[in-house]
Amino acid sequence: MLTIRVKSYMRSNKKLFTTILVCLLVVILLSTAILVIPFDFSKEEVVEEIEPEFVYDDQISPLENQGLVLEVQRIRQRSSLESLLSSGSSWKSVPTFYFISNIDDLEYISKDVGSLGAGSSEILFETWDSMFQENKVLKDVPEEQETSTVSLKIMERVPAGLLGRRSEDVVGEEINVVYNYKTGRWSGDDSFDDVDGMGYYLGENFEVWFNLYQTDSDNDYIPYWTEVNVLHTNPQVDDRKQDPDGDGIPTAWEWRYGYDPHSYDDHASLDPDVDGLENIEEYQMQDWFADPFVQNMYIEIDNMEKGGFFDTEHVIPDIAIQALIERYSQHNIKAFFDQGWPNTPSGGGGQMVPYYDVISQDSGMMLQFYETYFLEERQGIFRYVVVGHQGNFNHPSVNNFYDSIHVSNSLMDCVKKLALTPRKAALMVATRTLHELGHTLGITPWSFEGCDNLTYIGDKSTYDAQWGDYISVMNYYVMFGTGSWLQGTMLGADPFLDYSDGSNGINDQNDWQSLYLPTFQTDATVIEEAYFEPPGVDKIVTDWNAEQRLEAFSSTWTFDENLTRQYVSSVGVSSPLGPTSVNFGVLVNSDDGDPFDGTQIRVYIQPEVEPTAAQYVLYKEGVLYPDGSVEFYNQDAEIQDAVEAIADQQ
Numbered sequence: 307m308l309t310i311r312v313k314s315y316m317r318s319n320k321k322l323f324t325t326i327l328v329c330l331l332v333v334i335l336l337s338t339a340i341l342v343i344p345f346d347f348s349k350e351e352v353v354e355e356i357e358p359e360f361v362y363d364d365q366i367s368p369l370e371n372q373g374l375v376l377e378v379q380r381i382r383q384r385s386s387l388e389s390l391l392s393s394g395s396s397w398k399s400v401p402t403f404y405f406i407s408n409i410d411d412l413e414y415i416s417k418d419v420g421s422l423g424a425g426s427s428e429i430l431f432e433t434w435d436s437m438f439q440e441n442k443v444l445k446d447v448p449e450e451q452e453t454s455t456v457s458l459k460i461m462e463r464v465p466a467g468l469l470g471r472r473s474e475d476v477v478g479e480e481i482n483v484v485y486n487y488k489t490g491r492w493s494g495d496d497s498f499d500d501v502d503g504m505g506y507y508l509g510e511n512f513e514v515w516f517n518l519y520q521t522d523s524d525n526d527y528i529p530y531w532t533e534v535n536v537l538h539t540n541p542q543v544d545d546r547k548q549d550p551d552g553d554g555i556p557t558a559w560e561w562r563y564g565y566d567p568h569s570y571d572d573h574a575s576l577d578p579d580v581d582g583l584e585n586i587e588e589y590q591m592q593d594w595f596a597d598p599f600v601q602n603m604y605i606e607i608d609n610m611e612k613g614g615f616f617d618t619e620h621v622i623p624d625i626a627i628q629a630l631i632e633r634y635s636q637h638n639i640k641a642f643f644d645q646g647w648p649n650t651p652s653g654g655g656g657q658m659v660p661y662y663d664v665i666s667q668d669s670g671m672m673l674q675f676y677e678t679y680f681l682e683e684r685q686g687i688f689r690y691v692v693v694g695h696q697g698n699f700n701h702p703s704v705n706n707f708y709d710s711i712h713v714s715n716s717l718m719d720c721v722k723k724l725a726l727t728p729r730k731a732a733l734m735v736a737t738r739t740l741h742e743l744g745h746t747l748g749i750t751p752w753s754f755e756g757c758d759n760l761t762y763i764g765d766k767s768t769y770d771a772q773w774g775d776y777i778s779v780m781n782y783y784v785m786f787g788t789g790s791w792l793q794g795t796m797l798g799a800d801p802f803l804d805y806s807d808g809s810n811g812i813n814d815q816n817d818w819q820s821l822y823l824p825t826f827q828t829d830a831t832v833i834e835e836a837y838f839e840p841p842g843v844d845k846i847v848t849d850w851n852a853e854q855r856l857e858a859f860s861s862t863w864t865f866d867e868n869l870t871r872q873y874v875s876s877v878g879v880s881s882p883l884g885p886t887s888v889n890f891g892v893l894v895n896s897d898d899g900d901p902f903d904g905t906q907i908r909v910y911i912q913p914e915v916e917p918t919a920a921q922y923v924l925y926k927e928g929v930l931y932p933d934g935s936v937e938f939y940n941q942d943a944e945i946q947d948a949v950e951a952i953a954d955q956q
Contacts (some may be wrong), residue, residue, distance in 0.1 A: 310876050310936050362952045363534045366450050366487050369523035369541060370530075374454050374485060376407055376443040378416070379505075380515040380595070381460060382435040383478075384635070386628035390733055391800060397625050397729055402430050402463040403478060403512075409445040410454050416441055417461075430463065434628045438648055447487075454485045456492070460512045479509040485518050488531040489945060492518055498564070501884060502638055503600035513635060515595055526558045535948040536941075537567060555589050563598050566939040572908075575924040578882060580913055582824030587687050593649075599882075600640060601823055604687055605743070606654065607645040608679050610694040611661040618717045620693045621645065623728075626736035633740065633804060637818055638884065644688070653681045665694055665712050667701035668836045672710050676703035685709070686827050689746050691739065698738050700745035706833060709826040711742040723786055723801075730800065737786070737801035741779045744805060744817065748825040748918035749780050751840030752832045754815050756781050758840045775811025779804060815917075819886060822913060822920045831919055856891050856910055856922040863893040863908065873909065873936070882925065887914040891922055894930065905930045 366372065381403065389397040404417035420426025431439065447454060462478040465471075483494035491498050498504050507514045519527045526545040533541040537557065539548070545557035550568055557567035565571050573585035581601040583591065588598040596602050610620040627643045634641040646656025657679045665671050672692065680690045690703070691711040696718065703710040715735040720726060725734040744757075751758040756776035762769035762783050769783065777784055779802050786801045808816025832845040856865060870892040881888045888911040895906040907930045910922040928938040 310873075310938065362948065362955050364531070364952050364956075366452065366529070366531055367520075368530065370521050372447050372449045372451065372487070373521040374409055374445045374447055374456075374487075375517075375519050375521070376409060376445075376456060376458070377517040377519075378405055378407070378441040378443075378458070378514075379517060380435070380437045380440075380513075381405065381431065382437070382513040382628075382631070383462070384509075384511055384513060384632055386434050386625055387632040387803070390625055390629045390729065390736070391803065393729075395729075397732075400432055401434060402432050404430050404461050404463075405441075406459040406461060407443045408455075408457045408459075409443065410447060412445050414443045434624065435631075452487055454487070455482070456485055456518065457482045458514065458516065460509075460514065462511070478511040479507070479514060481507050481509075481514060481516075483518070485520075487520055488529060489536075490519060490527065490529045490532060503597040503640075504562075506595075506597070506600070506640075508635065508638075528558055528561055532561070532945075535952065536944050537561065539567070554586055559589050559592065561941075564939075564941050569939065571927060572924065576926075577824070577923045578925050580823065580883060580911065580923050582827050583687060590683075591687065594642060594647075595640065597640075601638065601883075603634065603639055603641045603743075603823060604684075604689070605641065605643045605691055606680065606684060606688040607643060607691045607693060608655065608657045608659050608675065609645070610659050610692060613661045613663065613695055613716075616717065617695070618715065618720070618731075620695065620715050622693055622713075622715070622735050622739060623732040626732040626739070629733075629736050629803065630740060630743075639821075639823075651681070653679070654684075659692060659694075662694065664696040665692075666697050667699040667712075667834070668838075670703075672701065672703045672712055676710055689743065689826050691742075693735070698742065700742040701834060702830070706830045707827055708746050708830055711739070711746070713738045713742060725801075733801050733803065734786075737779055737803050740803060740805075741785060744780050744821075746826040748822040748915065748920075749778075749805070749817055749820060750830075750832070752842045752846060753917040753919070754780075754820075755841045755843070756813070756815065758782060760840070772813055775813040776806055776815060777802070777810045778806035778815070778817050780806075780817060820915045820918045822915045822918045824921070824923070825918070828919075828921060853891070853922075856893070856912075862895055862897040864896050866892050866894045866907075869894065869907070869930070876936075882911065883913055888912060889914060889922075890925075907936065 383401040383403065385401070386397075389399075404415065406416070407414045417428050417430050418426055419429045445454070458481045459477055460479040461475045463473050463475050466474040481495045483492040483496055485492045496504065496507050502508050505515060505517050507516070520529060522529065524540075524542050524544045528537065528539070528545055530541045533539045533545075539545055539557060545567075547556055549556045551566070551570045553570045553573055555565075555571075555573050560567045560571070571585070573589070576585045576598075577583065579597075579599050579601050581603065583596065583602060585598050588596045588602070591602070591604070594604070607622060612619065622643070622645060627645065630643065631641050644650060644655030647654060659675050659679055662671065675692050676690060689709050689711065691713065693715050694712055695716045696714045698713050700708055700711045702708055713735060715731075720731045720734065723734055725731045749757055756773040756778070757780040759769070759773055760782060762773075773781065773783060779785055784802050805817030806814055807818055808814050832842050834842065853865075870890055873892050874890050891910040891912070893908045893910065907928050909925045909928065911925040912922040913920045926938060928936050930936050
């Protein structure tokens with residue numbers, strides 16, 4: 307039976323054992339020297355210095371004036387998708403809202419803005435999404451106060467009265483947490499280990515991103531108590547840049563997300579949320595809401611120049627982007643579309659690319675955009691989208707990675723699809739984008755033949771019987787309205803903006819359960835040569851063999867079937883990906899036999915997303931001891947050890 311322990315420096319520490327060995331060797335050498343060297347009684351007696359015992363410090367704010375900062379980083383109203391899918395003009399009505407914060411009974415109302423010596427005015431958020439409109443509230447608290455209660459209400463202004471001539475402010479969302487000044491953690495409606503990420507709240511009406519931190523003398527966002535008693539770092543040195551274990555990520559980030567700042571972690575390989583962004587990339591994207599334990603999807607969008615006076619702007623309208631964000635948010639995938647973010651490096655989203663009347667995947671013309679306008683440091687993190695005039699496809703630009711997309715948005719397209727209103731035009735380009743993104747997530751014609759299947763054109767009844775149940779944006783047959791796109795649009799049906807959930811019949815596929823986010827950065831199993839026709843199953847020459855790839859990870863790492871079986875039985879069937887089940891695989895480092903640290907192990911997971919091909923990715927690292935127990939670093943145990951040691955010391 308495998309015993310899983312959490313790593314605690316109070317119980318096991320390689321340095322401690324090493325120190326003991328060194329001391330023993332010194333004693334032996336000194337004893338030998340005493341036997342062969344005569345005593346000189348004329349010299350003073352040498353007194354051995356004893357290293358003082360570590361003294362814990364239960365103070366909270368000895369180095370600064372204690373205060374709490376609430377950052378309201380982003381508020382997104384969630385009705386965009388529903389509005390876009392509804393006939394009429396409700397989608398044109400931009401939401402109006404503000405927030406009310408309360409920290410230990412100090413209330414702040416964001417809409418009431420004024421300054422000393424000047425009048426006040428009412429400033430509201432008038433947008434679907436307040437991204438890049440950050441706000442901060444500061445509260446002075448008594449020194450040595452251990453906790454603060456914090457509430458955040460999102461107030462929405464809605465029409466009221468006869469014909470909506472008046473308005474009223476209603477509570478759209480309320481978040482309540484308790485902040486702990488010793489650890490910098492909070493609990494309540496949001497917490498460190500909840501399923502949607504710390505500092506993020508998904509409510510019925512709003513999504514809210516926020517942060518809480520206390521004033522800190524070294525400005526590294528790690529509280530004094532934690533630095534002194536848990537991390538044993540200097541509370542007057544900024545640890546945002548310190549990397550004592552040399553793993554490429556500094557102490558402050560590792561502490562925030564539960565990693566050991568004093569032990570090397572393979573952050574270049576670790577991807578515990580299986581979104582294709584390894585921890586080192588999550589760290590690089592931290593200013594754009596990246597979380598290593600929540601699936602993030604980043605998309606850069608560049609726009610083609612207009613082809614003439616009567617050509618439309620080749621952009622994805624904001625309402626369409628918001629609808630796409632909402633569709634993914636419903637499944638706990640955080641999608642971020644950069645179509646011109648204000649604080650990104652030069653060369654980010656929103657660049658204008660040269661006009662071409664039509665682009666196809668066979669031409670390979672996306673390569674010039676990819677090489678010229680898509681920054682190398684974004685490749686492997688972002689998917690790349692060009693909104694052009696004609697042509698819709700997802701196809702590799704470099705190697706065989708499906709990270710490049712071209713979607714069309716032109717007046718000609720709107721006429722062809724009878725998308726003759728602004729709402730339908732926005733819905734049309736959103737549908738195309740969702741479809742092509744689906745390919746980057748692993749839904750392909752060679753994995754599921756209902757995808758991109760055009761056989762209904764020749765034999766509608768046969769197609770309907772076989773693939774009519776597949777109600778998905780990935781099915782051309784239903785993409786622009788139930789039935790063929792021509793029939794659907796002629797009858798006025800809206801384009802279909804969703805993946806299938808597998809509930810529509812025996813030939814349906816659950817697309818949402820088949821998504822594999824790292825698809826866009828993995829070598830595809832099929833090569834779509836020029837004039838490729840789906841489904842292309844015959845193009846698969848070697849099937850994915852995830853187990854063989856796992857065993858071939860390194861010559862020094864060996865797959866251990868017995869340890870894998872024991873690990874699975876110990877952790878049960880719980881999956882770090884929520885509703886998506888995973889396969890586990892445990893590898894042992896055959897070259898690492900340190901008797902003090904034990905043997906290093908790595909736990910890999912592979913999402914069960916068949917028929918989509920998925921690889922094993924590194925989930926966590928630990929240590930295997932001779933007694934068969936396995937140890938993983940756990941901050942809660944470290945904190946508890948410090949609490950108990952302080953109690954004993956007192």
